[in-house]
Amino acid sequence: MFFQKREGEPWVRTVKRADLSFWRRVLVRTICLASACALSVILLAIIGQKDPFPAVAYLFQGSFQNQYKFEQSLEEMVLLLGIAVALAPAYQMRFWNVGAQGQILLGALGTALVMIYASALPSWLVILLSLAAALAFGGIWGAIPAFFKAKWNTNETLFTLMMNYIAIQLVAFATLNWKGANSSMGLINSSTKVGWLPEIANIEAILPLILVGCLVVGMTVYLRFTKHGYELKVIGKSLDTARYTGVKVRWSILRTMILSGALCGLIGFIYVAGIEHKISTDLSGDYGFTAIIVAWLASFDPLIMIVFSSLIVFLNRGAINLSNVAYAPALNDYSCEVLVFFFILSIMLSEFFIRYRLAFRHRERAKAGAEVAKHE
């Protein structure tokens, strides 16, 4: 009876919903998140072959076990958030910049160059100079694909992606050239600490947190309340409308990508001057790409990005912690990654269920039948 359907008709289809109220949306998201939690616990029980709840505790320990782990998580979250915010203006106008990694590396390279070659200058001056170099290098790296896009309408996704590899090679070349203390293995100015960002209250993460905090606020204001922000939205929604309004689209693309690249460069600066104090090709890991997910999940809204960058860092660190502790031999890196995947999937599914619902034909018919009966 349940699957009874008439010949040729689908028994389930998606139907667009009317706008849901705020609380209904919260409910949909909660249900999705809860099912991701349930699925994860079930998966842990199956793979680990024992009580899954201690594993959940290990997941939390990844970020909250002690102060050190918390500071590390905070630092990672701040950097991931910073990159996502840097991508926001480009994404608002639908310029798919996947070159954050390269732009960060170039910013880092600029910082390292100044730190190495201007090490005789006072530290505060080196910091300012290296910040300027990072912004300029990142900005140029962002401007190149934008120029080609504006001039010849090249595909920005491919272009920015390829620029990443060039950036990696440039950094590799530079580090190989500076053999010894300045190479990727060694700290830059390790004895004098020239050009190192000061630690506030002895915690490395605080200054980056303040910088990125300002960035989030600034970007929110820029996108919501300025003429530039408005133009970006118009370009992103409809190129024809932008043309109709008289927006200089090419100049906007260039300007925005210089901004986006420069802000990625700023993150590179924070990496080298504030955290790592060295340069290597895998400086930012894969956060240049993870940030894309953060930006998308947050619909390019810097404030919402805070939530998603925290969540992703929490999950990532939890998963790594879980695979490191001796909890269940069958749990390795990969099975832990699956947990992260469940959560991201649940977030995406909740967005789907906020916009659409599934309609089952047999149920609709039963409902219609009931209505008819009521009338009669």
Add this chain to the structure above:
Amino acid sequence: MEKVIALKHISKRFGEVLANDDISLMINPGEILALLGENGSGKTTLMNILAGIYYPDEGTIEVGGQEFKITSPKKAYDAGIGMIHQHFKLIDVLTAGENIVLGLEGKGLLNLKAINAKIALLCGKYDFDIDLKKKIYDMSVSEKQKVEIIKLLYRGLDTLILDEPTAVLTPQECDALFAVLRKMRDDGKSIIIITHKLSEVLALSDRVAILRGGKLVRVVPTLEADEDLLTDAMVGKHVEFHIARALPFHPQTVLEIRHLTTLDEYGVKTLDDVSFESRSGEILGIAGVSGSGQKALLEAIAGLQKAEKGSSIVFHYDKTRLQAGKPSWGKKPVPHPDESELVGKSVKAIEALGISLAFVPEDRLGMGLVGDMDMVGNMMLRSYERGKTPFLSYQEPRALALEVMKKLQVSTPSIKTAVRKLSGGNIQKVLVGREVASSPSVLLTAYAVRGLDIQTSYTIFNLLNDLKKAGLSVIYVGEDLDVLLELADRILVLCGGKATGLVEARKTTKAEVGALMCGEAKGGQDVLPKA
């Protein structure tokens, strides 16, 4: 197999919208049935159900007294039903003949000789002259339509549904199509035409079914119907519609267009040496089959389309009327000369000259507005750059949004609702309201009432007439010749990018404009300016 087709209690829902609500309708062999209704009344949905594109949520279809489940277009063919959509479903790079045999069943090689003979027989029967070897992309719209018809006839179908078949045809082509349809009816075929044009219904059909808001409100034999009855049934209440056209008051030349030539992205001429003048206090209608250069013309005037060498668009400042067009972003008003050349100037540059051109483009949500933004965001689309700070000012746009909402009776939950969620008529009101608010000297409109219901259409017509009385030069690109003849003062006819005539709307006839639309450049009473 000429059989009666019966739709029984058909209902179809899309999300919140009940597109078809318990519709029962008989379709008899040997008759032309007109399906009349405003946009969004459910005509096309109902026919898509009959043609197997949608499956009804409720209800059944009977063919010759037997229930027949039409779950796909293929099944519809089996029932003898075929549909010609508004946007033709032909493969551009194939020939007419190839398109006709495309999708036929059978194994191995096609017997092209027999097929061609059969097609030729059909063509002879209905007086189609069509070159089967011609590629679709070389064909005119009416030729493509013929291919579509032959395609259905070749499959032996006897119920043909045509969705707005005359929307893209000239009056002459319409007459030819009607003759073919009548002949097919006399052969015992059922013809259903979906339309919202009353004149067509009365001229062609035997029976008319009127839909309103998804419901079938009336079925009458055409002989017993007249325009009033049909309009009342379509709108749902008795209404008097007329356009009060006043004579232009002291018309002065506002735009002087000379030798305007534009190219598209492939270097093909979209406008070819077009010259005319627009005058204050008058509505200049632009007639032509769609794609004759209307878009390029309006965009060239608005500063969105590059004009070729030798082109000239001169704007004459009004000396009697105070210039209301404010210079943008707080610059001091520049004392302007008597006239300005607009060719080669961008949108912003034209604005900076103190010239206010209002432009209501054809693609409302894709060009004139941003669908995802609310009314306030859309109101500032043209004025967001005003003010010296880098920040947006929301105050004026908000006031304007409220004003437009009140004055034009935009029905929306609030000015904070994304405009794409509004109905077509309200979207157009938002767009027109914003454009008119800048007190322009010229108003360019492209297909201003396309897709709007009758009442909203007349609201727009009356608004245009008011603007004309206020001294604006209105350029109205239209597709409905009846409306153009009633609304405009003069009509410029375009054909293939060339201006084939400029006629006085009060003195010309539909046939004359139709002939000009086909490229028979005769010129009207109003002779084109000498080159």
